[in-house]
Amino acid sequence: MELNSIKPADGAKRARRRVGRGIGSGLGKTAGRGHKGQKSRSGGYHKVGFEGGQMPLQRRLPKRGFKSQRLRFNAEVTLTALEKLGLAEVDLLALKQAGLVADLAKVVKVIKSGSLSKAVKLNGIGATVGAKAAIEAAGGSVA
Template sequence: MSLRLHNLKTAKGSKHRRKRVGCGESSGHGKTSGRGHKGQKARSGSAIRPGFEGGQMPLHRRLPKKGFNNTQFQDTIATVNVRDLIRFEDGATVNEQTLRECGLVRGEIDAIKLLGNGDLTLKLNIEVDKISASAKEKVEKAGGTVTLKA
């Protein structure tokens, strides 16, 4: 028998009947429908949020805060590799505006750093905030210039 769409079957035991609660006492899930008697979880529309401990001070508030997190203070640095610069024409000026126009830099950033992955054959005038040593070497080897913004 070949495997075709019309003769596909689910694995035995993988499909279960839906539990039909509230369908009479003889069903085994009648009367209180598996919710027990009274209490918050027996009521309709009740939901207890994750971490709620019945009014007791929850664990995430009992434990002390510790340490310092720098994420709100750190600079967002966009990275661009040398191999990504092949889309520019020979002799072009590469700065934040031109990088945004071609989609290499997006969103809110504090600085742009040029990294040295890949090869460069074009003579480009590059204006960035930071540059790696290997990237600077490759740009200058290709005959281009690097200007660091202050």
């Protein structure tokens, strides 16, 4: 086989339809567009979603909500999870290695769910007002 002898398989390429080229072609006169009407005219068609003047579906349905894509980078950790983790100092990397937050997470916040008995120092991690109070009551700190 040589480069100059390569060609597509038989029947793989078909000649394009040449419309409006006389009565003998079978596609003359109206060129496959039928008679009259909007679809027969050049440039005549409707926009996407047009339903002939009826109120289109995207306008009949109510508008509802919005979900920010930035939420993917936020994560929550409970006091119970910190208790089970058992580390004296907790930062974002430690939480990711423990599998408590996703690898995508950039902003982590501790929420008050459960209780904490050990002193835990948080580095680069936020906490809610209640969680902060619980951590400081256990002898820890939020930096």
